[in-house]
Amino acid sequence: MNKRSGIESRKKIIAAAMDVFSGKGYAKACIREIAEAAGISIGGVYLYFRNKEELYLSLLKNEMHDSAVKTEEIVEHAESPAEALSKYLKMHLEYALKHRELILLHIREHGFVFGMDIKRRFFREQRKLIEKIITGGIRRGEFRRCNPRETAKLVMGSLRGIVLSIALDNVVVTPRMLNEFILNGLLNKRENRK
Amino acid sequence: MNKRSGIESRKKIIAAAMDVFSGKGYAKACIREIAEAAGISIGGVYLYFRNKEELYLSLLKNEMHDSAVKTEEIVEHAESPAEALSKYLKMHLEYALKHRELILLHIREHGFVFGMDIKRRFFREQRKLIEKIITGGIRRGEFRRCNPRETAKLVMGSLRGIVLSIALDNVVVTPRMLNEFILNGLLNKRENRK
DNA sequence: TCTATACCTGAACGCTTGTTCATGTGAACT
DNA sequence: AGTTCACATGAACAAGCGTTCAGGTATAGA
Numbered sequence: 001m002n003k004r005s006g007i008e009s010r011k012k013i014i015a016a017a018m019d020v021f022s023g024k025g026y027a028k029a030c031i032r033e034i035a036e037a038a039g040i041s042i043g044g045v046y047l048y049f050r051n052k053e054e055l056y057l058s059l060l061k062n063e064m065h066d067s068a069v070k071t072e073e074i075v076e077h078a079e080s081p082a083e084a085l086s087k088y089l090k091m092h093l094e095y096a097l098k099h100r101e102l103i104l105l106h107i108r109e110h111g112f113v114f115g116m117d118i119k120r121r122f123f124r125e126q127r128k129l130i131e132k133i134i135t136g137g138i139r140r141g142e143f144r145r146c147n148p149r150e151t152a153k154l155v156m157g158s159l160r161g162i163v164l165s166i167a168l169d170n171v172v173v174t175p176r177m178l179n180e181f182i183l184n185g186l187l188n189k190r191e192n193r194k
Numbered sequence: 195m196n197k198r199s200g201i202e203s204r205k206k207i208i209a210a211a212m213d214v215f216s217g218k219g220y221a222k223a224c225i226r227e228i229a230e231a232a233g234i235s236i237g238g239v240y241l242y243f244r245n246k247e248e249l250y251l252s253l254l255k256n257e258m259h260d261s262a263v264k265t266e267e268i269v270e271h272a273e274s275p276a277e278a279l280s281k282y283l284k285m286h287l288e289y290a291l292k293h294r295e296l297i298l299l300h301i302r303e304h305g306f307v308f309g310m311d312i313k314r315r316f317f318r319e320q321r322k323l324i325e326k327i328i329t330g331g332i333r334r335g336e337f338r339r340c341n342p343r344e345t346a347k348l349v350m351g352s353l354r355g356i357v358l359s360i361a362l363d364n365v366v367v368t369p370r371m372l373n374e375f376i377l378n379g380l381l382n383k384r385e386n387r388k
Numbered sequence: 389t390c391t392a393t394a395c396c397t398g399a400a401c402g403c404t405t406g407t408t409c410a411t412g413t414g415a416a417c418t
Numbered sequence: 419a420g421t422t423c424a425c426a427t428g429a430a431c432a433a434g435c436g437t438t439c440a441g442g443t444a445t446a447g448a
Contacts, residue, residue, distance in 0.1 A: 006425060025304025027221030030405060041427045043408075052406065082381065107304055108362045110219025120363075134380065144382040146374065153365055154356065154375045161355020162348065168302045169314075171347055180340065181348045185379025186328065187276065188338040200395060224435060235397045237438075246436065390448085397442075404435085412427075418420085 010048045012038040014062070017055050022100045026056055026109045053114050056104075060118045063105055068125060070095065075129060081137030082183060088130065089159070089182060090175035096163045103167040106160045127152045155182060204242045206232040208256070211249050216294045220250055220303045247308050250298075254312045257299055261316070264289065265323060275331030276377060282324065283353070283376060284369035290357045297361040300354045321346045349376060 016037035020029045031052055035042045049055040074091050078084035096103075105122050109115075131152035137143030162178065165171040210231035214223045225246055229236045243249040268285050272278035290297070299316050303309075325346035331337030356372065359365040 009425080023305075025221075025306075027219075028305030031407085032405075042406090043428065044426055046407070047425070085380070108301075108358060109304065110301055110362070111217075111222030112219075123363075137380065138382075141382055143380045144378060146380075147371075150367075150371050151375060151380070153359070154352075154367065154371065157356035157359040157365065157367070158348075158352035158375075159355065161353065161358065162351035164302060164355065165347070165351040168304070169317075171351065173344075173348065173351070177341075177344055177348065181345060181352075181379070183379050183381045184338060185375070185377050185381075186279070186331065186337045186340075186345070187377045187379075188332075188335055189383030203395080225437085226435075236436090237398065238396055240437070241395070392447085393445090395442105395444080397440100399439095401438075402436095404433105406431105406433090408429105408431075410427100410429095412425105414425080415423090417422085 006048065009038070009040055009044065013040060013045055013048060013055070014059065018059055018101050018104075021056060021059060022104060025107070026052075026112055057115055057118065059101070060104055060115050063101055064118060064122045067095070067105065067122070071126065071129060075133065080142060081133045081140060082142050084133045085130070085137070085155075085182070086175075086179050088133070089178050092159060092163065093166070093173065093175050093178060096166050100167055103164065106163050106167075123156060127156050130155050158182070200242065203232070203234055203238065207234060207239055207242060207249070208253065212253055212295050212298075215250060215253060216298060219301070220246075220306055251309055251312065253295070254298055254309050257295055258312060258316045261289070261299065262319060265320070269323060269327065274336060275327045275334060276336050278327045279324070279331070279349075279376070280369075280373050282327070283372050286353060286357065287360070287367060287369050287372060290360050294361055297358065300357050300361075317350060321350050324349050352376070 013034065017029075017034045020034050020037060023029075024033075031045055032042055034055075035045050038045070045055070049058065070091060071088060074087045075084045078087050105119060108119075127149075131148045134143055134146070134148040134151055134155075138145060138148065162171075162173055166173055207228065211223075211228045214228050214231060217223075218227075225239055226236055228249075229239050232239070239249070243252065264285060265282060268281045269278045272281050299313060302313075321343075325342045328337055328340070328342040328345055328349075332339060332342065356365075356367055360367055
């Protein structure tokens, strides 16, 4: 392992790119800024990544992998569907608070189509996970009857909006609030009006 | 009113810009494409709008006004808070299905900060509207006890995510599904486990 | 018809950005 | 010390885009 290995440089570029892309979006992030943040020359970036797009996609893939591992793990150990969903939501929220980079998966870089397959896969897998939880919850009588697939889509859509609001607009949301909202909805079932 | 009035040209530019910005986002939309779609010269666009940013902001303002008028109207005539919210959600969904342009208000052009005051105002006003509905619903016993302000934020965040999913990813969501989701949440209150 | 003015055009300009490539350097090996 | 090769540099290039501006035209009024 020689001293001037490219491995370190690659890592630096990835870290810098993650920061710049997360903060500025794909369009406004420029390779010069990433290179500078990485302490690498502009031409040096191209020793490791064919182009800007490939760099971005590389980050997406990393992020997706990290995220997927975490969510499966957490949900695997829950005692009930409601708890599983709670943990899922909590994990996602906390991750969003600590890792701005998550928004790369949630955000839709308007006007750019590459990476859509990755993002779609991320959403599909997350949706399936939630669907599974919902289906289990219905079977156990914990969740009301509904179309698990469609409902999972709504949960994912909501989560996306909320994660984006947190990451981009500094909205404050606690896991408990979110949990209450998703699990309980708005109607007052105590009254049992319907 | 002379024949070669600038009024028509201005309208054409606005219509074309709305289409291009909605479809491509701010970064990828270019003045040349807008000019061509409007049937106006590139330099002609600058007779009416000082620059690209001003054009975009002009669209935001129009869209915000249109949207606000519609929502106030609909909610004003509802018989109950639950109905008001249902109508609000329905209107928003249907509008999103028919008018892609709505996403200009919902989307966060990552990396661009102008227009944020407009978008924030839009969100604040919508949130207040929803908060009012929720507060009324709680008072009437229709909605469960919760913090109306925080919950309104969650409703808005969710709606944003869902609208974006519809507009950008062609997710299918019916007003009824959304309504059920927001009003009922997931828990099975029939069981009254808690 | 002439004049003034509002509307209009599109080539040119200047800037930015992604990318390339000629050149250089450090490290390891002989 | 000389050689090789992986890593690295940054000026230069080309393309794209926002914007400008010299020049043109249509319209209305005198």
